Amino acid sequence: MSKNPVIDQIVDTYRPIWALNHAASLFEWDLETYMPVDAAKSRGFAQGQLALIQQQKVLNLTENASKAEKLDGLNDYEKGIIRKIKRALKYYTKVPPELVEKLTRTTTEASVVWREARKRSDFSLFEPYLEKIVQLKRKEADKLGYEAHPYNALMDLFEEDLTTRDVDKVFSPLVTALKKILSRIESSKSFRSNHKLEDVAYGEEAMKRVNQEVLRILGMPDKTFRMDVSTHPFTSSMSLDDVRITTRYEGKSFRETIFSVIHECGHALYDLQIDHSLEYTPLGDGPSLGIHESQSRFWENFVGRSREFTNLLYPTLKKNLPFVSEYSEGEIYKYFNLVRPTLIRVAADEVTYNFHIVVRYEVEKKLIGGEAKVSEIPEIWDDMMEDYVGVRPQNLAEGVLQDVHWSGGMIGYFPTYSLGNVIAGMVSNRMKRDLNVQDLIARGDISPIKLWLRENIHKWGAIYSPRELQKKALGDVYNPEYLVKYLEEKYLT
Amino acid sequence: MSKNPVIDQIVDTYRPIWALNHAASLFEWDLETYMPVDAAKSRGFAQGQLALIQQQKVLNLTENASKAEKLDGLNDYEKGIIRKIKRALKYYTKVPPELVEKLTRTTTEASVVWREARKRSDFSLFEPYLEKIVQLKRKEADKLGYEAHPYNALMDLFEEDLTTRDVDKVFSPLVTALKKILSRIESSKSFRSNHKLEDVAYGEEAMKRVNQEVLRILGMPDKTFRMDVSTHPFTSSMSLDDVRITTRYEGKSFRETIFSVIHECGHALYDLQIDHSLEYTPLGDGPSLGIHESQSRFWENFVGRSREFTNLLYPTLKKNLPFVSEYSEGEIYKYFNLVRPTLIRVAADEVTYNFHIVVRYEVEKKLIGGEAKVSEIPEIWDDMMEDYVGVRPQNLAEGVLQDVHWSGGMIGYFPTYSLGNVIAGMVSNRMKRDLNVQDLIARGDISPIKLWLRENIHKWGAIYSPRELQKKALGDVYNPEYLVKYLEEKYLT
Numbered sequence: 004m005s006k007n008p009v010i011d012q013i014v015d016t017y018r019p020i021w022a023l024n025h026a027a028s029l030f031e032w033d034l035e036t037y038m039p040v041d042a043a044k045s046r047g048f049a050q051g052q053l054a055l056i057q058q059q060k061v062l063n064l065t066e067n068a069s070k071a072e073k074l075d076g077l078n079d080y081e082k083g084i085i086r087k088i089k090r091a092l093k094y095y096t097k098v099p100p101e102l103v104e105k106l107t108r109t110t111t112e113a114s115v116v117w118r119e120a121r122k123r124s125d126f127s128l129f130e131p132y133l134e135k136i137v138q139l140k141r142k143e144a145d146k147l148g149y150e151a152h153p154y155n156a157l158m159d160l161f162e163e164d165l166t167t168r169d170v171d172k173v174f175s176p177l178v179t180a181l182k183k184i185l186s187r188i189e190s191s192k193s194f195r196s197n198h199k200l201e202d203v204a205y206g207e208e209a210m211k212r213v214n215q216e217v218l219r220i221l222g223m224p225d226k227t228f229r230m231d232v233s234t235h236p237f238t239s240s241m242s243l244d245d246v247r248i249t250t251r252y253e254g255k256s257f258r259e260t261i262f263s264v265i266h267e268c269g270h271a272l273y274d275l276q277i278d279h280s281l282e283y284t285p286l287g288d289g290p291s292l293g294i295h296e297s298q299s300r301f302w303e304n305f306v307g308r309s310r311e312f313t314n315l316l317y318p319t320l321k322k323n324l325p326f327v328s329e330y331s332e333g334e335i336y337k338y339f340n341l342v343r344p345t346l347i348r349v350a351a352d353e354v355t356y357n358f359h360i361v362v363r364y365e366v367e368k369k370l371i372g373g374e375a376k377v378s379e380i381p382e383i384w385d386d387m388m389e390d391y392v393g394v395r396p397q398n399l400a401e402g403v404l405q406d407v408h409w410s411g412g413m414i415g416y417f418p419t420y421s422l423g424n425v426i427a428g429m430v431s432n433r434m435k436r437d438l439n440v441q442d443l444i445a446r447g448d449i450s451p452i453k454l455w456l457r458e459n460i461h462k463w464g465a466i467y468s469p470r471e472l473q474k475k476a477l478g479d480v481y482n483p484e485y486l487v488k489y490l491e492e493k494y495l496t
Numbered sequence: 497m498s499k500n501p502v503i504d505q506i507v508d509t510y511r512p513i514w515a516l517n518h519a520a521s522l523f524e525w526d527l528e529t530y531m532p533v534d535a536a537k538s539r540g541f542a543q544g545q546l547a548l549i550q551q552q553k554v555l556n557l558t559e560n561a562s563k564a565e566k567l568d569g570l571n572d573y574e575k576g577i578i579r580k581i582k583r584a585l586k587y588y589t590k591v592p593p594e595l596v597e598k599l600t601r602t603t604t605e606a607s608v609v610w611r612e613a614r615k616r617s618d619f620s621l622f623e624p625y626l627e628k629i630v631q632l633k634r635k636e637a638d639k640l641g642y643e644a645h646p647y648n649a650l651m652d653l654f655e656e657d658l659t660t661r662d663v664d665k666v667f668s669p670l671v672t673a674l675k676k677i678l679s680r681i682e683s684s685k686s687f688r689s690n691h692k693l694e695d696v697a698y699g700e701e702a703m704k705r706v707n708q709e710v711l712r713i714l715g716m717p718d719k720t721f722r723m724d725v726s727t728h729p730f731t732s733s734m735s736l737d738d739v740r741i742t743t744r745y746e747g748k749s750f751r752e753t754i755f756s757v758i759h760e761c762g763h764a765l766y767d768l769q770i771d772h773s774l775e776y777t778p779l780g781d782g783p784s785l786g787i788h789e790s791q792s793r794f795w796e797n798f799v800g801r802s803r804e805f806t807n808l809l810y811p812t813l814k815k816n817l818p819f820v821s822e823y824s825e826g827e828i829y830k831y832f833n834l835v836r837p838t839l840i841r842v843a844a845d846e847v848t849y850n851f852h853i854v855v856r857y858e859v860e861k862k863l864i865g866g867e868a869k870v871s872e873i874p875e876i877w878d879d880m881m882e883d884y885v886g887v888r889p890q891n892l893a894e895g896v897l898q899d900v901h902w903s904g905g906m907i908g909y910f911p912t913y914s915l916g917n918v919i920a921g922m923v924s925n926r927m928k929r930d931l932n933v934q935d936l937i938a939r940g941d942i943s944p945i946k947l948w949l950r951e952n953i954h955k956w957g958a959i960y961s962p963r964e965l966q967k968k969a970l971g972d973v974y975n976p977e978y979l980v981k982y983l984e985e986k987y988l989t
Contacts, residue, residue, distance in 0.1 A: 019548065019549055022541070022542040022543075025538070025542040026519040029519075029523070033522060033526070038738065039718075039719055039737070039738055042737045044737065045736070045775065045776075046735070049514075049518040049519065050515075052511050052514070053512075226533045227535065228532060229530065229532050241535065242535060242538030243538070244535050245532055245535030282538065283541065
C-alpha cells in the first residue's frame with residue numbers, strides 16, 4: 004500500500020504497538036468474561052507494565068513521524084498512517100508520564116469505589132474520586148491544548164477534531180425535534196409507559212438459542228467471531244480475524260439481550276470487514292467512536308427494531324419462548340419500540356436515549372469548564388433529567404451514579420453515542436439510494452446490507468478522519484436531520 | 497526481601513518481563529480454550545512481537561547482572577534472583593536472535609504438519625521438519641555450550657543442570673525394577689489387560705459435576721482458580737492469583753478426565769501456594785519442570801489413585817454416573833490402577849508410563865548425538881517399545897507420531913516427566929514422617945497435605961535450584977528408590 008520507505012518504517016515500528024494493543028484487548032475481554040475475581044490486582048499490574056512499554060514504543064516513532072510530515076504526493080493510506088501516528092505521538096509527548104500514571108491509578112481505584120457507591124446509592128463515597136478525576140482530566144486538557152473550551156481536548160481523544168460547537172449544532176435541533184416527538188407520543192391515545200413483556204421471565208438456555216438464531220440471521224462468521232456472557236455487553240477486537248462480543252441474560256424482558264446482541268454485532272461486523280491489508284497497522288480500526296457507534300446503532304435500531312426484522316424473528320421467538328405465542332407480531336413490534344421517559348440510559352428507547360446523552364454532555368462541560376462543583380452535580384443531574392426526559396430520579400443509583408464512564412476517566416465519551424445515532428440516520432438514508440433495505444430484511448437477505456457497509460465504510464478502516472469518511476461515504480457530516488426524519492416517520496405516522 | 501539496590505533494580509527491570517510472560521500465558525490459554533480458529537495467524541504474529549520485546553528486556557538486565565555477581569553476603573532470595581537472571585541472560589546472549597527466530601518459525605510450521613502427519617499416520621510428511629528441528633536444536637546446544645553430550649544443553653533448559661549421567665543413574669535402576677514389577681503383574685492370576693469401564697460412555701454434564709466435586713475435595717479456591725475444557729489438558733498460571741486448568745471429556749472411560757483434573761490441580765496448587773512476596777519477580781514459579789511435575793504426579797498417583805481417595809470419591813461417582821452402581825469400590829480401585837502394556841503415553845499407568853519416557857529419552861539422545869538419522873527413528877522407536885513395554889505399534893499415530901513435543905522443538909523435555917514421578921516418590925516418603933497421609937485422605941481432610949507441600953516446597957518458588965530444593969525439602973536428590981518401593985508395595989503385595 005506504500006512504496007515510501009519512511010512510511011514502511013513507521014508501519015514496521017508500529018508492529019509491537021499493535022501486538023501490545025492485541026494483548027490489552029485480550030486482557031480486557033478476559034477480565035470481563037472468565038478471569039477469576041481475585042486476579043484483578045495482578046492483571047492491573049500487567050496492564051500498567053504493558054502500557055509503559057507501549058508509551059516507549061510510540062515515542063520511538065517520533066523521528067520518522069517528523070520525516071513523514073515533509074513528504075509530498077502521499078496517497079490516502081500513507082496520509083492516514085501519518086494522521087494516526089501524529090495523534091498517538093501528540094498524546095504521549097504532551098501528556099507527561101506521571102499524569103498518565105496518576106490517571107490510571109486514580110481511575111483503577113475509582114472504579115471499585117464507584118461500584119460500591121452505586122450499590123449503596125451514596126454519592127459521598129464517589130465524590131472525592133470524581134473531584135480528583137475532574138482535576139486530572141482538566142490538567143490533561145491543558146497539556147493537550149485546546150481552543151475555546153477544555154472539553155474539546157477531551158472529546159478529541161474519542162472523536163477526532165470534535166468541538167462543543169459541533170456538538171451543540173447537532174444537539175440543539177435534535178433536542179427540539181425529539182421533545183416534539185416525545186410529547187406527541189405521550190399525548191397519543193395508544194401511549195403506554197410500560198409493556199407486559201418487560202416483566203415476563205425467560206429461561207437462559209432458550210434465550211441463548213434465540214440469540215444464536217440472531218447471529219445466524221446476521222451471518223456472523225464461525226471461525227473469526229464468538230459470543231460470551233459478561234455483566235455489561237461489549238465488543239472486543241483482538242484482530243481483524245478475532246472479534247468477540249458479549250451479552251447478558253437478566254432473566255426477564257427478553258428484548259434487552261436480543262438488542263444488545265444486534266448492537267454488538269454491528270460493532271463486530273465493522274471490525275471484521277476492515278480491509279485485511281490494514282492488519283497490524285494503525286489503520287486497522289474505525290476512525291472514531293462516533294463512526295463505530297453508528298454501525299451498532301444502525302443494526303440495533305434501523306435494522307433490529309424494524310417491523311420487517313420483528314417479523315423475521317417472530318417464528319424463532321415463538322419456537323423458543325412459549326409465552327410469545329400469546330402476542331402477535333404487531334405486539335412484539337410495539338414491545339421492541341416502546342417510547343417513554345425512563346431513568347436508565349442503557350435501557351432507554353431510540354427517542355429518549357439522546358436526552359440521556361445531552362444531560363451527561365451538559366454536566367461534563369460544566370465540570371471541565373469549572374462552572375459547577377462536583378458536589379452540585381447530583382442536583383444538576385436530577386433537574387436536567389426532569390427538564391429533558393420528564394422524570395426525576397428517586398435515588399442516585401438510577402441517577403448520577405448509573406454509568407461507569409466517569410470512574411474510568413472517560414469524560415468526553417458520551418456525546419459519541421448520540422453522534423452514532425445521528426450518523427446511523429445518515430447511513431440509513433444513504434443506503435436507500437442503492438438498496439431496498441426493508442425488503443432485504445423482510446427476506447432475511449442481510450448480505451447486501453453488509454456488503455454496502457463494507458464497501459462504503461468498513462473496508463477503509465481509519466484511513467480517513469471521521470469527517471472525511473462521512474463526507475466520502477455519506478455526503479454529509481454529523482447532520483441530525485436524517486435521524487429526526489426517520490424517527491418522525493416511524494413514530495408520528 | 498532485599499535491601500541491596502542492585503537486586504532491587506534487577507527486580508524492577510524484571511517487571512515488564514513478568515508482564516510479557518503474563519500476556520504470553522493468557523495468549524496460550526485463550527488459544528487452547530476460546531480463541532476463534534482463524535485467529536491463529538494474528539495471535540502468532542502478536543506472540544512473535546512480544547517475544548522480541550521480551551528478548552530486549554532480558555538483555556537490559558546484563559549490566560546489573562554482572563554487577564550482582566560481584567556482591568557478597570547475599571541471602572537465598574537474592575542468590576535465587578541472580579541465578580534465574582543469569583540463566584535467562586545466558587540463553588539470550590549465547591543463542592543468536594536469528595536462531596531463535598528460525599526455531600520459532602520452523603516449529604510453528606512443524607506443529608501444523610505434525611498434526612496432519614499423525615492424522616494420516618505418515619512419517620514422511622513430518623520427516624523433513626524433524627530433520628530441520630534436530631539440526632536447529634543441535635546448533636542451539638552448540639551455542640549454549642555443554643560438557644560430555646549436546647543433549648545436556650537442551651535438558652538444562654527444562655531442568656537446571658541435569659545431565660545424561662544424572663538421568664542414566666535414575667533410569668537404569670528404575671527400568672530394572674519396573675520391568676520386574678510389570679512381569680510379576682502380568683504373570684499373576686488376576687492380571688487383566690483391559691477393564692469393562694474403559695468402554696462405558698458417560699454424559700458430559702454428569703461428568704462435570706463429578707469433576708466439580710473433585711475440585712471441592714481438593715479445596716481448589718473459587719476466586720483465584722478456574723477450570724475449562726481444551727483438546728489437551730494443561731495448567732496455565734497467569735499470576736499467583738490466577739491459575740487455570742483444563743480437562744477434556746472424551747465421552748468414555750471416566751477415569752481419564754478425573755485423573756487429568758487431579759494432575760492439573762497438582763500443578764495449580766503449586767503455583768497458588770508460592771509465597772506472594774515472589775510475585776512479579778523471576779522467582780514466582782517452580783524451579784524446574786521435574787519439580788513441578790512431581791506435584792502433579794503426587795496428587796494424581798499417590799493421592800488420586802489411592803484406595804482411600806477411591807473410597808472418598810465413590811459416593812460422588814455413584815450419584816452422578818448411574819453405571820458405577822454395578823461396580824464395588826474395590827472394582828473401581830482396580831479400574832483406576834490397571835497396569836498393563838499399552839502404546840499411548842498419556843493413557844499409560846503409573847508403572848509402564850516410565851518406559852514410554854525412557855524410549856523417548858534414548859531416541860532423543862541418539863538424534864541429538866548424531867547416532868541415528870531421523871529416517872531411522874520409526875523403526876528404532878518400535879523396537880524399543882517392544883523391548884521396554886512389550887508391545888509393538890501397528891501404525892505411526894500410535895507410535896513415533898503420538899506426541900506434540902518434537903514438533904514444538906521441545907527436545908530434552910520428556911525426561912522431566914519421569915523425574916516428576918521419582919520426586920513424587922520422594923515427596924510421599926518424606927511427608928509420611930509428619931503426616932498420616934492415607935488417614936487424612938480417607939477422612940477427606942486434604943488441607944494438612946496442602947499445607948505440608950506449601951511449607952516444604954511451594955512457598956519457596958524458584959529461590960532454590962531443583963537440586964537445592966530437593967536436598968532441603970526431601971533430603972535426597974533424584975533418587976528413584978522411593979518410587980520403586982511405593983510401586984512394589986502397591987502392586988506386589
